[in-house]
Amino acid sequence: MGRALKSQELNDVVQFITKGSNAPAASLARIVEAKRRSLAADLKRFGEDAVAVKVESLPAVDIDSIHALGMKIAFAGTPLLKAFCLAAVQTVEGKVRPLARKRRRAAT
Numbered sequence: 001m002g003r004a005l006k007s008q009e010l011n012d013v014v015q016f017i018t019k020g021s022n023a024p025a026a027s028l029a030r031i032v033e034a035k036r037r038s039l040a041a042d043l044k045r046f047g048e049d050a051v052a053v054k055v056e057s058l059p060a061v062d063i064d065s066i067h068a069l070g071m072k073i074a075f076a077g078t079p080l081l082k083a084f085c086l087a088a089v090q091t092v093e094g095k096v097r098p099l100a101r102k103r104r105r106a107a108t
Helices: 007-022 025-045 049-055 060-075 080-093
Strands: none
Touching: 007 025, 025 049, 025 060, 025 080, 049 080, 060 080
């Protein structure tokens, strides 16, 4: 199970939900960074360490694009975290392929 949100993280989420792209720039930047860290961790759990390293240095617009593509993949029936990882592989490598692992390794 995940950890509870810190006060600043909760405030960032509220700002994004209530103001969307008009939320303060600092809040938006922290949200993108949280998505990046989470995606990199999930990629590693699926055995995609090389893709995870590349994701850590992608610009914010690419992280948002990965999440948008991941949502499309998820709507087709793929579990959400796996869909985000598939989208990251496709974005980074420029081609569709299965993940290195079918199931995630346990979190450490």
